Amino acid sequence: MLRLNNILSFILILITSVTAVGQDKxxxxxxxxxxxxxxxxxxxxxxxxxxxxxxxxxxxxxxxxxxxxxxxxxxxxxxxxxxxxxxxxxxxxxxxxxxxxxxxxxxxxxxxxxxxxxxxxxxxxxxxxxxxxxxxxxxxxxxxxxxxxxxxxxxxxxxxDLKEHDITFNNMIGSIFVELYENSKTGRESYVDSAVHYYESALKIDTLGFDANKNLGYLYHNLSIDIILAMDPEDDILTMYENQERSSALGLKSLPYLKRAHEQQPKNKDVLYGLAGIYFMLQEKEKSDFYQKLYDDLTKEQKGNGMAPPNNDN
Amino acid sequence: MKRILQIALFILFSSAMAWGQGAAGDANLKVKGMFVYNFIKNIEWPSAQKTGDFKVTVLGDKDLYQMMNSNYAGKEINGQKLVFNYTDSFSEIGTAHVLYVAPEYSSDLAKNSSKLRKNKTLVVSDKGGLLYDGSVINFVVNNNKLAFEISKSNAELVPLTIGPALLKMATSVI
The missing domain is CATH 1.25.40.10 (Tetratricopeptide repeat domain)
Structure with missing residues (x-):
């Protein structure tokens, strides 16, 4: 009888415990x-x-x-x-x-x-x-x-749109490296390499992208001129030739990018200015004058028209 | 959001400008000036011209004159001090070791060449065909680079001795 009581007590305790756990849950x-x-x-x-x-x-x-x-x-x-x-x-x-x-x-x-x-x-x-x-x-x-x-x-x-983001981002980082290059005295080559890398990454997404083409064109254009402006005026003739060679190679490199940017935005004054500059640098005076004239005409036209009215895009 | 990036982009790119024709012009002038300086260093004048100041006259290109004057005036080459002058007329040239003739001023070169030769002047010109008008060195464009051609025969008439480095680097020697 005692044994039976023990068994019943155990079952009761078990039921009570299970119910308690269920309630907790x-x-x-x-x-x-x-x-x-x-x-x-x-x-x-x-x-x-x-x-x-x-x-x-x-x-x-x-x-x-x-x-x-x-x-x-x-x-x-x-x-x-x-x-x-x-x-x-x-x-x-x-x-x-x-x-x-x-x-x-x-x-x-x-x-x-x-x-x-x-x-x-x-x-x-x-x-x-x-x-x-x-x-x-x-x-x-x-x-x-x-x-x-x-x-x-x-x-x-x-x-x-990740593509649109990537184009903008790559252009911006590229321009930051250009700024670092322009502001620093050492390690400049690596900044240029990085700038080129980011601009080219933007161009891989959109080959005709105006900003990347303009930026890369500008970069090569400015590097081309930097080489000459950094030369020691007393360099011997052989050194001069070598520097001219490097400068002209960079100038030629800038052309397709600036031309592509010009095709995208024919009335962009910065690009016209860049093209006039690089053709001048490459000793192609006629072409330089052609773009310079477009630039000057556009400047006159804009002055004549006054400022553009504000738009309601925003 | 796109606007945030666009504003940042505008600020960033507004500072990124190409050098333009102005800086390219400065670079081209520098190259031209360096060439003239190297001509002086690599050419030998007759002994009578090796005393006193070394005179360089620039005819018709004020920018080149200013650039050369600021970079080289007062420097000495073989004991002679470099002195630069600018003129816009052949009649005002006087005696000079070197005369640079700007393209727009070269039409009168031929009729002045014998006088210049007599004055032992090295004529450096900047327009196609001028070696036949008495110029000794003429700037040309070769593969998008500024280069030069030499008239050895005109040099010998002065007489000037042109160094091997210049003869080697010239695009043509006649």
């Missing part, structure tokens, strides 16, 4: 609602703790796109407020992963639009961080962030 399964409440009250750290616990402890919620959708917003707010938009904030990464996960689970497409818009906003913020670092001091940071941007756009599949 149910408790976690409402943590998403607590998280939303905390989020509304701007208690973001608390909100994150609740939503993470909900995902980890409640099996049903761990497969719910809504929970990840909420987590994305909590993390994004933490990124903006607590981390003050730090481009390397782990919260940005977490927000990104949460929105992505939500989209992955969202078979009924209930949250996909909002998630995708949020992912796009995250990408745009990275792009903004890139733009903030586009100068001769922080450009390496911009290059690093550009890789993060690429990864984010590719993984999220948001509607952002």
């Amino acid at each position: 149910n408790k976690y399964c409402i943590y998403d609602q607590v998280a939303v409440e905390k989020y509304s009250n701007k208690e973001l750290d608390e909100a994150l703790a609740y939503i993470d616990t909900a995902i980890n402890m409640c099996e049903d919620l761990s497969k719910d796109p809504y929970v990840y959708h909420i987590k994305g917003f909590i993390c994004y707010e933490l990124f903006k407020t607590k981390d003050q938009g730090d481009p390397y904030s782990p919260m940005r990464k977490e927000a990104f992963e949460a929105f992505l996960k939500s989209n992955e689970l969202d078979v009924n497409k209930e949250f996909t639009d909002k998630n995708t818009l949020s992912l796009k906003n995250i990408c745009i913020r990275i792009q903004k961080n890139i733009a903030q670092n586009l100068d001769t001091i922080h450009f390496e940071e911009a290059i690093k962030l550009d890789r993060i941007y690429h990864d984010a756009v590719e993984r999220s599949g948001v509607n952002l």
Whole structure:
């Protein structure tokens, strides 16, 4: 009899324990609602703790796109407020992963639009961080962030034109290297190589791109002239010849780029000025005068017409 | 967002300018001046011309004169101090070791060449065909580079001895 009592007691304890565990699990399964409440009250750290616990402890919620959708917003707010938009904030990464996960689970497409818009906003913020670092001091940071941007756009599949971004970015980094070259006394060749690399990268995407053609044309043009202007006036005739040879080779290199830029924008005064200069440098006076005349005529025309009225594009 | 990049792009590119015809002109002048300086260093004048200042006159090209005057005036070559003059008339040349004749002023070269020869002047011209008008060295364009041709026979009439380096580098020697 005692034995039977013991067995019954054991079964009772077991049932009680199992029920308690079940109740605990149910408790976690409402943590998403607590998280939303905390989020509304701007208690973001608390909100994150609740939503993470909900995902980890409640099996049903761990497969719910809504929970990840909420987590994305909590993390994004933490990124903006607590981390003050730090481009390397782990919260940005977490927000990104949460929105992505939500989209992955969202078979009924209930949250996909909002998630995708949020992912796009995250990408745009990275792009903004890139733009903030586009100068001769922080450009390496911009290059690093550009890789993060690429990864984010590719993984999220948001509607952002990577090609257009790459063209602009490569042109800008190329011009930063040109500025570094112009401002430095040492290591100048490597800056030129880097500038050429970035401009050519832009041209690989769009061969007829005006900016890259103009920039690369300018670069070779200016290098051609720099060689001569840097010569020692007392150089012997052989050294002079060698320098002239190098200068003229660079001048010839600049021509196809400037011509292509001119084809794209025949009334661009900078390009006309560059063409007049490089033909002059290459001893082709007639061609130089031709472009100089176009430049002068355009200058007169613009002066005659006064300033262009503002447009309403913006 | 595109606007942010465009603004940054504008600021960045507005500083990136080509040198244009002005700087190319400066570079070409420098090359021309360096050539003339090298002619002086590589040519021997008769002994009577080896004393006093070494006079270089530029006819008709003020920019070249200014460039040469600022780079070389006062320098000594074989003990002679370089002195530069500018004129825009053949009649004002006087005696000079070297006369550079700008293209627009070369039409009167032929009729002045015997006088220049008498004054032991090395005539450097800058227009096609002028070796036949009494010039000793004439600037030409060769493969997009400034080069020069030499009239050895005109040099011998002065008489001037042209060094081997110049003869080697000349595009043609007649």
